[in-house]
């Protein structure tokens with residue numbers, strides 16, 4: 103018998119119920135919208151890219167640049183992806199190994215434990231500020247380059263040469279060429295630059311260079327035209343002007359075409375910190391491609407920048423100076439002041455000892471001083487570096503003084519040696535090999551043009567400095583790993599005797615009046631007694647971060663209270 107069909111339940115609801123539901127839905131969506139707004143969430147529609155208008159000048163150039171940037175971003179993304187993949191694979195491997203060791207019945211729990219155990223191991227690995235990392239990046243640049251440019255600060259070219267680096271380039275094979283670039287020639291008397299070019303080109307080709315210091319925009323190309331009008335404009339244009347870029351790019355591109363290499367010519371730019379590597383690349387490119395500045399050690403990893411169709415420059419971190427170098431070289435070429443290995447005041451004292459007293463007075467426009475402390479106090483007063491109560495801030499003055507010596511303003515020079523001997527790792531054959539393949543005639547005329555373009559200071563307006571000769575660098579990662587802990591320990595324990603030794607070596611009046619001027623003692627009394635090692639940025643931050651475990655902290659953000667049972 104056929105059963106009668108069951109009647110479907112009616113969907114009809116009372117009006118009051120329907121309105122109630124509609125209201126609740128409305129309220130909910132409004133709440134969501136509000137929250138999104140608070141978080142600064144995305145606007146309703148993504149902004150449309152209008153593209154480059156047809157009337158824009160250099161449209162093609164802009165589009166090409168945009169395309170290049172897109173490609174670079176894609177490359178970086180790919181690299182990150184690859185690195186993550188490798189990391190994940192390694193993590194899985196490690197988990198497998200540890201998973202085998204732990205023979206617990208539950209499979210999921212040990213996994214969680216492994217992750218917790220491995221986190222502290224992971225942290226120190228990719229520390230980009232570590233010396234080992236910087237050293238390995240530098241080696242990568244040397245390996246990847248067909249031509250290596252060693253950038254030398256024209257104020258002390260010999261002091262910027264690193265025998266270990268030059269030897270490594272010559273011995274690494276692959277027919278690598280070494281090129282010297284004399285940077286910051288606008289801070290050195292012209293005759294001095296000419297003599298250094300003559301002296302250095304007996305070994306390697308030398309290019310004179312003055313970088314632009316006013317490239318500030320990451321997208322807009324620096325104007326190449328030079329403005330000559332009022333004094334202010336003239337000064338600004340002097341800093342913005344770049345000389346030697348045309349000569350260097352022609353020199354490199356002619357070499358690239360001669361070698362008939364299908365791929366781009368890779369040119370590594372290396373040198374000690376703050377010699378002007380990144381500024382050189384920025385000036386060649388015409389935009390702010392690499393970070394540059396007065397602070398030492400800004401560049402942390404290698405960075406490729408395409409400057410011509412067939413030439414690519416690679417920026418590198420500064421060479422690590424070996425601790426065996428004389429203190430004067432270390433004060434100028436190493437990162438030890440930034441790392442807290444040596445106090446800024448100590449570095450200033452070392453540098454002052456290398457210079458003529460009266461030249462320093464003239465350059466800094468300060469009256470006669472008896473010691474470094476008094477000089478710093480005078481300089482602090484002169485520049486208005488004052489602490490609370492008008493006390494001169496000698497520490498700020500010493501940092502400014504050191505910045506002058508490695509930065510972009512102070513003019514000083516070293517004499518080029520007249521008798522020239524080749525270093526041990528060089529021979530006449532190597533010199534001949536290094537000079538082949540280059541268009542040396544065009545380089546000569548290019549350098550002459552550059553020197554004509556640049557306004558250099560006079561001999562009288564420049565401080566004379568005695569160079570300490572080439573600075574030894576740490577090129578092998580193993581050396582850095584061995585020396586890193588040693589450096590810290592030795593510097594902590596040996597610093598006091600070293601201080602004593604250096605102070606006794608100083609002129610007799612250096613020790614006694616160190617405390618005589620009242621202001622000096624007031625200003626630096628505490629600083630002079632401070633232990634030299636004060637900063638270890640990474641660790642200090644760890645120690646000083648206040649960890650608030652109170653309920654108030656927990657209530658902020660998306661903290662979760664595990665003690666409350668929400669069921």
Ligand SMILES: Nc1nc2c(ncn2[C@@H]2O[C@H](COP(=O)(O)OP(=O)(O)OP(=O)(O)O)[C@@H](O)[C@H]2O)c(=O)[nH]1
Nearest residue numbers: 286313376377378379380381394395399400401510
């Ligand atoms: N006057 C002058 N200053 C320059 C020149 N080239 C670079 N500088 C300045 O020197 C300082 C250091 O330049 P950078 O390009 O950051 O040097 P770097 O070698 O890349 O430094 P790190 O990244 O720390 O290794 C900056 O203040 C630049 O403005 C130059 O030709 N003339």
